[in-house]
Amino acid sequence: MSASVSSGASPPSGSSAFISHNHAPHHPPAQSVQRFRVRFTGSGSEYLRIWIVNLLLTVLTAGLYHPWARARQLRYFCSNTLVASHALGFHGEPRKMARGWWLGTALLLTCAALAWWSRPAGMVAGLLLLALWPAFHQAGLQSRLAHTSWRGLRFAFAGGPKEAYLPWAAPFLILACLLMLGRVLLPALLESAGPLGAVLSGSLTGLGLAALLPYVHWQVTRHRHLGLAYAQLPTEFRATYRDAARLFLNTTGVAVVSAALAMAFGGLVFMLGLWARPDTIHPTPHLESARQALPVWLGLLGLAQVVPLVYFRAHAQNLAWTHTGNRWIRFKSELGFMPLLKLSLKNWALMALTLGLYWPFARVAMTRLRLQAVCVHMRISPDLLVIQAQNAHQAGASAMATSVRLGLRGST
Amino acid sequence: MIGPPNRPRLPMDYFDGRSARAHPVLIWIEQGMLKLAGQGLWRQIPLHQVQWPERTRHGARLAHLSNGGSLHTHDSAAWDDWARQHGLNDSLITQAQQSWRWSLMATLLLLSICAASYLWGHALGFSG
Numbered sequence: 001m002s003a004s005v006s007s008g009a010s011p012p013s014g015s016s017a018f019i020s021h022n023h024a025p026h027h028p029p030a031q032s033v034q035r036f037r038v039r040f041t042g043s044g045s046e047y048l049r050i051w052i053v054n055l056l057l058t059v060l061t062a063g064l065y066h067p068w069a070r071a072r073q074l075r076y077f078c079s080n081t082l083v084a085s086h087a088l089g090f091h092g093e094p095r096k097m098a099r100g101w102w103l104g105t106a107l108l109l110t111c112a113a114l115a116w117w118s119r120p121a122g123m124v125a126g127l128l129l130l131a132l133w134p135a136f137h138q139a140g141l142q143s144r145l146a147h148t149s150w151r152g153l154r155f156a157f158a159g160g161p162k163e164a165y166l167p168w169a170a171p172f173l174i175l176a177c178l179l180m181l182g183r184v185l186l187p188a189l190l191e192s193a194g195p196l197g198a199v200l201s202g203s204l205t206g207l208g209l210a211a212l213l214p215y216v217h218w219q220v221t222r223h224r225h226l227g228l229a230y231a232q233l234p235t236e237f238r239a240t241y242r243d244a245a246r247l248f249l250n251t252t253g254v255a256v257v258s259a260a261l262a263m264a265f266g267g268l269v270f271m272l273g274l275w276a277r278p279d280t281i282h283p284t285p286h287l288e289s290a291r292q293a294l295p296v297w298l299g300l301l302g303l304a305q306v307v308p309l310v311y312f313r314a315h316a317q318n319l320a321w322t323h324t325g326n327r328w329i330r331f332k333s334e335l336g337f338m339p340l341l342k343l344s345l346k347n348w349a350l351m352a353l354t355l356g357l358y359w360p361f362a363r364v365a366m367t368r369l370r371l372q373a374v375c376v377h378m379r380i381s382p383d384l385l386v387i388q389a390q391n392a393h394q395a396g397a398s399a400m401a402t403s404v405r406l407g408l409r410g411s412t
Numbered sequence: 413m414i415g416p417p418n419r420p421r422l423p424m425d426y427f428d429g430r431s432a433r434a435h436p437v438l439i440w441i442e443q444g445m446l447k448l449a450g451q452g453l454w455r456q457i458p459l460h461q462v463q464w465p466e467r468t469r470h471g472a473r474l475a476h477l478s479n480g481g482s483l484h485t486h487d488s489a490a491w492d493d494w495a496r497q498h499g500l501n502d503s504l505i506t507q508a509q510q511s512w513r514w515s516l517m518a519t520l521l522l523l524s525i526c527a528a529s530y531l532w533g534h535a536l537g538f539s540g
Contacts, residue, residue: 041470049515050468053508056518059525072466079471086434087472089482091463151434152427152482231432357519385432 034084036376040368042080044361050076051360063105067098077367083150083376091154092147104136138164141224153387156229163227167219171212178208211245217316218244225324231385239323247315255308262304266297306348310341321374328380335373343369422485422494426450429480439483441498448483455481466506467492 054069071094078088111129115122138159145155182205191197218241228235270293314337321333347362419442425434426448437450445456461478473491475483485491508514 043470046469049512050509052515052518052522053505056522057505059522075466076468076471079465079468079474082472085486086484087474087486089474089476089484091476149482151432152429152480152484153432154429383431383433387430 032379034378034381036084036378038371038374038376039082040080040364040371041082042077042364042367044364047076047364048357048360064098064102067101068094070094070101071097078148081371084378084382086151086382089149089152090147091149092143134164134168135161138223138227141227145228150230151382151385153231153385157227158229158234159223159227163223167223171216171219174208174212174215178205178212181205181208210248214244214248215241217248221316221320225320228324230329231387233326233328233385235324236326237324239319243319243323247312247319250315251308251312254311255305258304258307259301262300263297266293266300269293269296306344307341310344311337314340317370317373325377328378330377332375332377333373334375335370339369420494420497422490424448425484426453427482427484429477429482434484437483441500464495464500465491467495467502467510469510 050072054065054072057065058069071090071092074092075090078090081088107129111122111125114125138157138161142157142159145157148155182201188197218239221239221244222237225235225237273293314335317335318333321331324331343365347358347366350358351362419440421438421440424437424439426437427434435450435453437448437453439446439448441447441459444459446459446462447456448454457477457479463476465473465475468488471488473485473488477483502510508518
């Protein structure tokens with residue numbers, strides 16, 4: 001029996017001007033701003049059960065079940081994410097995701113087999129895969145968003161091959177130039193200036209790489225956020241390279257302070273230890289104690305790097321989302337550094353204690369903290385939003401791309 | 413065309429997939445078709461063309477229709493009762509996910525597989 005449609009529904013009142021099929025959309029008039037805090041209602045204990053059952057099935061089927069597990073996970077997280085009391089929807093079909101996932105896995109296994117058989121062949125295959133990765137990444141974003149909806153309307157990610165490769169082209173060229181410069185400059189400086197020349201060359205290359213990193217981060221974030229679209233509304237991304245550079249500079253400052261504090265703390269403990277144990281038969285007690293304390297110091301230094309990592313994560317989210325939006329819908333992210341640090345430390349400690357079984361609880365808690373830090377500001381009533389013609393086409397696009405990306409990364 | 417009154421009906425929000433406006437409708441199942449009726453709105457969709465939501469303790473219930481539309485409700489308990497009355501039973505996997513006993517068994521089985529892989533892998537490594 002085919003579905004019979006008898007829809008007497010009329011378009012939303014006043015919105016016929018916004019229904020666009022073959023020409024550019026009309027933009028709705030702006031209204032007063034409504035603010036909606038994103039809510040996440042998921043539960044760690046429930047996700048643990050979903051995760052463990054699906055993990056078992058994935059292991060028993062040697063990974064073949066993975067697309068179904070992934071679809072179930074995405075559906076759970078979407079249906080528990082509420083914006084203005086309406087949940088997100090995930091429409092991905094596991095069968096379609098499976099085809100691409102297996103294709104991606106087959107590509108990786110082929111590369112691995114070629115590398116095992118012949119090193120040059122493996123390198124060529126690896127470079128080819130690397131060259132295709134931006135296209136897969138973009139296609140994955142497009143497919144993931146095309147299968148996610150809010151209030152029945154699907155999201156979209158605009159952009160073709162040019163947009164996929166442009167964010168990576170400039171950083172890649174700059175990196176290649178820096179490496180070539182280092183390769184050419186280093187022998188020349190060594191010859192003329194000796195070891196000082198090597199230090200100078202290394203410092204210049206290091207500074208260049210340090211300046212490149214924020215640029216790469218900014219380009220990639222800009223690419224991800226600029227392509228977003230919902231209904232007939234495209235997105236702008238207002239963060240600049242200066243904002244990204246300031247973030248990296250601040251993070252470096254936090255890393256230096258954190259490392260200094262860790263070393264000072266380690267030094268204090270070391271001195272207290274020496275003072276508490278003055279009697280020792282070793283001929284050089286201080287050196288021996290320093291050697292014994294070295295692993296502890298290195299451990300403290302490693303732990304201290306958690307602080308800048310979490311700092312970066314919190315501020316990168318705030319920077320990216322607070323600068324994303326358009327005239328009618330904007331986002332504001334206020335993810336706090338201290339709450340994120342406390343949660344991260346708690347999650348890592350409990351995951352270590354439970355040999356990883358705490359992971360679903362950690363995942364749910366982290367998702368809740370990060371999502372509920374975001375507020376959506378809308379100047380348009382959601383009732384007036386309509387689908388753009390090309391969104392309908394993209395929503396029907398195959399899930400092949402998502403799944404190839406899934407196969408290459410293991411998850412989106 | 414409203415169905416016979418003894419078919420349990422559930423109020424839901426219907427989104428047609430073309431606009432974000434919610435249409436309040438009543439849904440029920442009759443003769444292998446999902447029927448929904450609201451103000452100026454009447455549709456019927458074959459059951460196999462509906463992507464039914466899985467039963468979970470938390471989260472909204474979203475049913476996706478083959479034409480791009482969807483049905484939403486936050487009253488999960490009402491949805492679960494309605495689904496049960498219409499014979500829409502949970503799959504084995506959904507039942508396993510909602511059961512602590514099955515989840516515990518899955519955990520023990522996974523740990524056993526990990527232990528066995530480690531022991532046999534270790535033995536293979538030594539013999540090889």
